[in-house]
Amino acid sequence: MVIGMVFGEGKKTLGEQAYEIIRENILTLRLKPGQTVYESEFSTMLNISRTPVREAVRALHIEQLIDVLPQRGMKIALISERKVEETRFVRESLEVSAICNIVDQWEPAQTKYQDLYRALASNLQSQKQVIQNGDAVQFLQADEAFHRLLLSAIGNATLVSVVSQMRGHLNRVRLLSLQEIPYTEGLVREHEQLLEALQSKDRDRATSILSAHLSRVSEDIQVVKDKYPDYFTD
Amino acid sequence: MVIGMVFGEGKKTLGEQAYEIIRENILTLRLKPGQTVYESEFSTMLNISRTPVREAVRALHIEQLIDVLPQRGMKIALISERKVEETRFVRESLEVSAICNIVDQWEPAQTKYQDLYRALASNLQSQKQVIQNGDAVQFLQADEAFHRLLLSAIGNATLVSVVSQMRGHLNRVRLLSLQEIPYTEGLVREHEQLLEALQSKDRDRATSILSAHLSRVSEDIQVVKDKYPDYFTD
DNA sequence: TATTGTATACTTGTATTCAAGTCAATGTAC
DNA sequence: GTACATTGACTTGAATACAAGTATACAATA
Incomplete structure (x- = not known):
């Protein structure tokens, strides 16, 4: 079974x-x-x-x-559209707060931020690698790692844990939508743009990219909901 | 026991x-x-x-x-100062997001917002009543009810539940600080100001009042930490 | 035929029993 | 006197036994 x-x-x-x-x-x-x-x-x-x-x-x-x-x-x-929207909202609120926190403290001279940048850049390369073999689960893991790196930077373990709990209710939709609509390249590009915004300390750009990035699931759910009606409620 | x-x-x-x-x-x-x-x-x-x-x-x-x-x-x-600060940050992020959401959709004509206003105003009266007999636990319950009313207004049960989980780690500090530093009148006044800001759709004022309101615990913890060192870690 | 009562084979909820780790007191060898 | 092994009374972790609710198949009955 x-x-x-x-x-x-x-x-x-x-x-x-x-x-x-x-x-x-x-x-x-x-x-x-x-x-x-x-x-x-x-x-x-x-x-x-x-x-x-x-x-x-x-x-x-x-x-x-x-x-x-x-x-x-x-x-x-069952996957609840309401629950997905609720958790998406919570996740977006927390990740946006976190990214603001980082941008406001971002000092390129500090080694801890250089380390963060290198880690994120390295993860981006992995994402590109993973795209090749088209394994949705693998890509989601890399995606999760990217966001986790960002969140971990503000040193708030509770926040990381809450977001990861929210992710539990988003993961299945993301998995299905990646299998149906393979726009992984777009997601990776958004990650790149986010990293650029971070580097240039552009707070507004960073938050708007992140918001749009995390909001995609709200659109995708409509597609997969039609494709797999048995998996959904609401 | x-x-x-x-x-x-x-x-x-x-x-x-x-x-x-x-x-x-x-x-x-x-x-x-x-x-x-x-x-x-x-x-x-x-x-x-x-x-x-x-x-x-x-x-x-x-x-x-x-x-x-x-x-x-x-x-x-034990009460962990780190954990308190982490949960405070999460709570503040979520409550600020929620209040923005409300202010942006606030239409005084809508009955649901009139109901919300009435409920909040009524709760404020209870708070003032409760202050008289000086029971910290009772006041905290009224305070919780006030914030819960606000959060429930955006109809996101997950958010309410996460905030209430965070509250679990803030409650004990708040309880101790209310017993040591009885500034409940100030807290009630902040609630009133928040309600005013809501009514006048003043987004910036609402968020700044709320942030300050929720940040008090960070200051209070220092006082009670000295008074009850055995209860704390970090 | 349609309906209703009932036995039965499931399930989760709860209680009890067993296993194994920890710690302090005690006894013993040196 | 001191170091050290041993015992026993605790604890939580895990397995098993029991209680009680639910659905279904089926026989009895109108």
């Missing part, structure tokens, strides 16, 4: 590992929106008892990635 | 009820920052088994309100 579930090493609890594995399978659509799943499935699949599975499932329920129907089972949450 | 733990009625699971009760006890400082607690304590206290207690505790651990020391117990999270 699900593939790609392998436990890693480390001192994480089984529940934490199960959470990461199941979440990953939801975000990459290996678990289909609307699909019915049971705790016992995950339990046998991961070869652990229901207790840590339940811990993982409750966390995903709080995150609204899983709907629980008491005594009847669980369903992988 | 803890008081005020009573189960309510409803169709919530024991785990969800336990979560709310324990969280409330943390935010109101009945459970002291740094205090060691055990699953079995909550279990006997609430007269339920460890399983739903554990569910509640894991959620609070994810929220970073409880630190888990494997095989050794748990500690109520």
Whole structure:
């Protein structure tokens, strides 16, 4: 029923590992929106008892990635256009705040900003590389890394974590739309423009590019919604 | 060890009820920052088994309100100045975005905005009432209600929920500072000014009042940190 | 035939039991 | 006296057992 579930090493609890594995399978659509799943499935699949599975499932329920129907089972949450718009708004607010914060403090002389620039530039190259083989999941990972680099620069771990939680509700739409409308080149160009705006300390340009960049999902959702009506609600 | 733990009625699971009760006890400082607690304590206290207690505790651990020391117990999270500043930033970003959204769409003719105005004005009266008996917890509840009314107006449930999560890390500082520095009148006046700015559609004034209003905690924390050093880390 | 009651095989929710790590007290060798 | 091994009483982590709600198949009944 699900593939790609392998436990890693480390001192994480089984529940934490199960959470990461199941979440990953939801975000990459290996678990289909609307699909019915049971705790016992995950339990046998991961070869652990229901207790840590339940811990993982409750966390995903709080995150609204899983709907629980008491005594009847669980369903992988459908993609909600409303939820996508809500999380998009939150993400845009936070990323715009963050970029303002960076631009205002940007001093080309400081090594930490030179490091940031180099890291972003390097990531841009990876993005271009990844475009070649056209793997949407891989591109999304590079895209996430780019934004994460930016956000991490202001040193606010809570903000990074909130944005990454919001991303959970945007990822599936982005994945579908990348498969349907491959405009990855455009996205990479926007990343480049953002980097330029940062370098020239152009606050207004940076925020407007970022806003437009993050707003694309609102348009894309209409297309994929028609293509995959079963995955959506609202 | 803890008081005020009573189960309510409803169709919530024991785990969800336990979560709310324990969280409330943390935010109101009945459970002291740094205090060691055990699953079995909550279990006997609430007269339920460890399983739903554990569910509640894991959620609070994810929220970073409880630190888990494997095989050794748990500690109520100390107040982290860093975490307070991080959550303050996130909250301010989101509330400012929300207020901009409202001001831009504010049309005095619309009944929904008239309702909002009335609700806010009514809440302001409650705030003034509550000031009289000087109960910090009660005032914080009214304050929370005021901000929640504003946020709810833009119809973004995710944003409301994120802000309320952030509030969890600000509440304890606010509670302590209200007990030490009773400037509640000032806070109420800022609420009034914010409402005026809204009414006159003065976007810049609204955002600057709100920013200043939400930034107070950064100053207050220094005072209470000296008064209650045991409650803090960083 | 249509409907209703019921047994049954599921599910999640909760309680209990077992496993394994931590720490402090205690006893012992040196 | 001091270092060190050992024991035992704790803890959380994980597995299992039990309780209770839900849907479905199906037989009894009008």
